[in-house]
Amino acid sequence: MKENPKDTQLRKDMVEGRLVKDGFLGEDDRSLLDIVAADLAVLEARGVTQQQLGQAMRALMEKGLTGMGMEVDAGKWLVKTEEYMGRMGCPFKDGHRAAKRNTTLADKASGQTITFSDLNIHLIEKHGFFQGEGSPYRLEPEVLAELVMKTEG
Amino acid sequence: MDFSIILKTVGSLVMISGALSIIISIAEKVLNNYGTCELDINNGKKMLSVQGGSSLLSTLAGEKIFLPSACGGKATCGLCKVQVLEGAGPLLPTEEPYLTPQERASNTRLSCQIKVKNSMKLVIPEELFNIREFVCTVESITDMTYDIKRLRMKLPEGETISFKAGQFMQFYTKPYGKVKEEVFRAYSISSKSSEHDYVELLIRLVPGGLCTTYVHTVLKEGDQVRLSGPYGDFYLRGDCEELIMIAGGSGLAPIRSLVYEVIEKGLPHKMRFFFGANKMKDLYYMDEFARIEKDYPQFRFIPCLAFPDEGDNWTGDTGFVTVALDNQVDTGDNKEAYLCGSPGMLDACIKILKTKGFTDETIFYDKF
Numbered sequence: 001m002k003e004n005p006k007d008t009q010l011r012k013d014m015v016e017g018r019l020v021k022d023g024f025l026g027e028d029d030r031s032l033l034d035i036v037a038a039d040l041a042v043l044e045a046r047g048v049t050q051q052q053l054g055q056a057m058r059a060l061m062e063k064g065l066t067g068m069g070m071e072v073d074a075g076k077w078l079v080k081t082e083e084y085m086g087r088m089g090c091p092f093k094d095g096h097r098a099a100k101r102n103t104t105l106a107d108k109a110s111g112q113t114i115t116f117s118d119l120n121i122h123l124i125e126k127h128g129f130f131q132g133e134g135s136p137y138r139l140e141p142e143v144l145a146e147l148v149m150k151t152e153g
Numbered sequence: 154m155d156f157s158i159i160l161k162t163v164g165s166l167v168m169i170s171g172a173l174s175i176i177i178s179i180a181e182k183v184l185n186n187y188g189t190c191e192l193d194i195n196n197g198k199k200m201l202s203v204q205g206g207s208s209l210l211s212t213l214a215g216e217k218i219f220l221p222s223a224c225g226g227k228a229t230c231g232l233c234k235v236q237v238l239e240g241a242g243p244l245l246p247t248e249e250p251y252l253t254p255q256e257r258a259s260n261t262r263l264s265c266q267i268k269v270k271n272s273m274k275l276v277i278p279e280e281l282f283n284i285r286e287f288v289c290t291v292e293s294i295t296d297m298t299y300d301i302k303r304l305r306m307k308l309p310e311g312e313t314i315s316f317k318a319g320q321f322m323q324f325y326t327k328p329y330g331k332v333k334e335e336v337f338r339a340y341s342i343s344s345k346s347s348e349h350d351y352v353e354l355l356i357r358l359v360p361g362g363l364c365t366t367y368v369h370t371v372l373k374e375g376d377q378v379r380l381s382g383p384y385g386d387f388y389l390r391g392d393c394e395e396l397i398m399i400a401g402g403s404g405l406a407p408i409r410s411l412v413y414e415v416i417e418k419g420l421p422h423k424m425r426f427f428f429g430a431n432k433m434k435d436l437y438y439m440d441e442f443a444r445i446e447k448d449y450p451q452f453r454f455i456p457c458l459a460f461p462d463e464g465d466n467w468t469g470d471t472g473f474v475t476v477a478l479d480n481q482v483d484t485g486d487n488k489e490a491y492l493c494g495s496p497g498m499l500d501a502c503i504k505i506l507k508t509k510g511f512t513d514e515t516i517f518y519d520k521f
Contacts, residue, residue: 013227017332021361065497068473069431070460083495084359085403086338089229095250097230099496100359136361 003031014091014132024091026134039130039141046145053141054125056148057116061103071106078106088119092129098122105147114143190240191272194218195279203269209235210264218277219284219323219381223339226265233264240273286381287312289352291374297437300358301403302369303343305351306378313349314382316342318389318414319407319491321519322352322382326367338364341493341519342383343406345413352380357403387491387519389414394487395423399474399502401430404493405438407519411491412442416449424452425481429474429498431459433467455481475501485510492518 003011011032016023028035043050063074064081071080084100098118105114116139123129124139131138187205192212194201203212210226210233213219224230231251241262244252248263289306297303308314325337344353359365372378389396389411396415400408408426415422430436442454457474461467470477475498482488490506492499499518506516 017330017334017363019224019227019229019363021330021332021363021366068429068459068497081497083497084357084362085493085495086223086359087230087496089224089227089231091229093228093247093250095231101495101497102360 003033007032010092019089019091022136024129024135024137025132026136026138028132028134030132032129035130035132036128040128042141043145046142048145048148050124050128052148053144054121057103057121057124057144060105061101061116061118061121064103065101074105076108078108080104080106088117090119090122090126092123092127094126096122096126114139114147187268187270190269192216192269193272193274194277195275199282205269205271207269208265209237209241209262209267209269209273209275212269213264213277217286218281219286219384220264220277220281221339221384222265222323222337224265225334225336228263228266231263234261235264236260236276237262237267238274238276240271241267242270283315284382284384285314286379287314287352289378289380291372291376291378292351294368294372294374297355298435300369301437302356302358304354304356304368304372304378305344306353306380308350308352314352315349316346316383318342318346318410319387319517320383320385321387321407322354322380323384324354324356324364324368325379325381326364326371329367329371332363332367336363336367337381338362339384339519341387341404341407341410343409345417346410347413347417353406355403355406385519387493387517389420389491390489390517391415391420391422393422393489393515395425395489397478397482397488397490397506398424398426399478399490399492399494399498400426400428401474401494401498402435404495404498407493408491409438412445412452416445416452422451426452426454427474427477427481428454428456429459429494430456433458433461433465473501474498475505478502479505482506482509485512485515488515490516492516 013019014024060074060079061081064072064079066072069082071078081101081103086100087097088100090096101118102115120137120139130141189202190205192201192203201216208226210220220233220235222233228247237260245266247266251263252261287308289308291304292307293305295303321339321341323337324340325335328334340354340356342352343355344351356365356368358369398408412424415424436456445452446454455470455477457470457477458467459473461471490511492502503516
């Protein structure tokens with residue numbers, strides 16, 4: 001899919017070292033539109049919307065916040081939310097400034113962990129952006145879709 | 154096909170593309186040459202002649218006028234607002250999300266987004282003219298905890314800084330690793346406002362953070378670093394009898410400076426400082442605050458440990474800082490609250506303070 005000039009500029013700001021140390025794109029050289037479209041197709045195939053994902057992730061983050069940096073029991077998960085001072089601006093420049101927080105979920109049964117930031121929640125919910133392949137903060141849509149099922153199940 | 158025809162065709166294409174490149178680069182220089190532009194600041198109080206073509210934020214910085222910014226001009230923080238009465242052109246889509254209807258009505262703009270292309274009329278708060286730039290020498294880097302470092306930086310010989318306790322500086326990194334350009338971030342000053350030739354900052358490592366990674370992994374004692382400041386309206390008002398101070402992590406920085414300011418100026422305020430931490434390993438400056446408490450009866454230090462381990466022999470308050478605050482502060486009457494910490498801690502504490510009768514006018518914190 002051809003990238004429009006605005007997305008080309010956004011891509012420039014998303015490379016490593018511009019807004020965050022590791023960037024948002026990893027090794028991915030696809031256009032932003034292609035990255036978003038491919039990930040949303042994966043979600044759609046699993047019957048989950050980006051808004052549902054965002055809501056589930058936010059609920060877990062808020063649960064984690066109650067632990068003030070320590071693990072909290074959240075049903076199937078152990079949740080830990082760590083906070084830092086300051087905020088991070090959305091790379092899509094929509095005015096959103098996410099709190100600097102990382103939430104880590106540990107599946108009690110398997111021990112599998114997933115970590116996401118408040119900015120991840122916003123990027124998925126509002127922009128359908130799970131980050132490029134190889135980005136350290138990329139979240140796989142199928143893994144997150146499963147997360148929603150676990151949270152709701 | 155005749156080989157010479159292929160060569161001629163390729164040669165022609167190379168010549169045409171070369172000519173086009175030259176035309177484009179000449180056009181770029183001509184079209185982007187905005188010449189000298191006049192900046193009229195505060196209705197003629199300050200007039201600047203500047204070369205057009207750069208953002209207003211960087212143009213003003215080049216003239217030693219530093220507007221606050223936390224994202225380095227990438228339109229993600231919205232802090233570099235300035236009133237532009239004339240010459241800014243139409244509002245850009247990248248500015249829109251950061252401006253309230255009132256700000257739009259008053260011609261407030263994001264200075265990092267608008268380019269100086271012609272003469273402009275600006276309104277800049279007078280206090281921003283006091284902000285200066287310093288090239289300092291890192292005298293010491295001290296591990297305060299496993300993830301917080303204290304930077305003590307000496308100002309250039311003969312230069313001094315005046316700031317109000319609670320204010321912050323902008324710290325500029327140099328390019329490193331894959332970070333190809335300078336980055337700057339805001340950090341509260343932790344040193345005493347009476348100390349005019351040094352600045353101390355407390356910097357906690359943020360995973361993936363551009364600036365904190367630089368400080369924690371690249372910066373060395375003896376290095377030269379660039380700072381600008383002081384910025385901010387988080388400073389002592391003191392229109393009360395008692396100051397309730399609350400911090401967590403590196404949020405201790407401005408509170409330390411505030412405590413010393415009250416003591417050194419001989420102000421009469423009582424002070425209670427609630428410092429929240431999860432584990433013993435997160436506590437620091439304990440001896441110093443214990444000493445201040447002993448020497449100055451007007452000051453009480455209340456470290457709160459949420460999760461002490463059995464072997465810690467912890468005898469202080471146990472639980473979240475919000476619990477201690479709720480239990481030990483009865484009312485907001487004749488008190489002001491000064492907070493610095495993570496957004497979640499701020500929100501939780503402000504909620505409690507408001508139930509005690511504190512108001513937006515008596516609660517102070519930095520919003521960066």
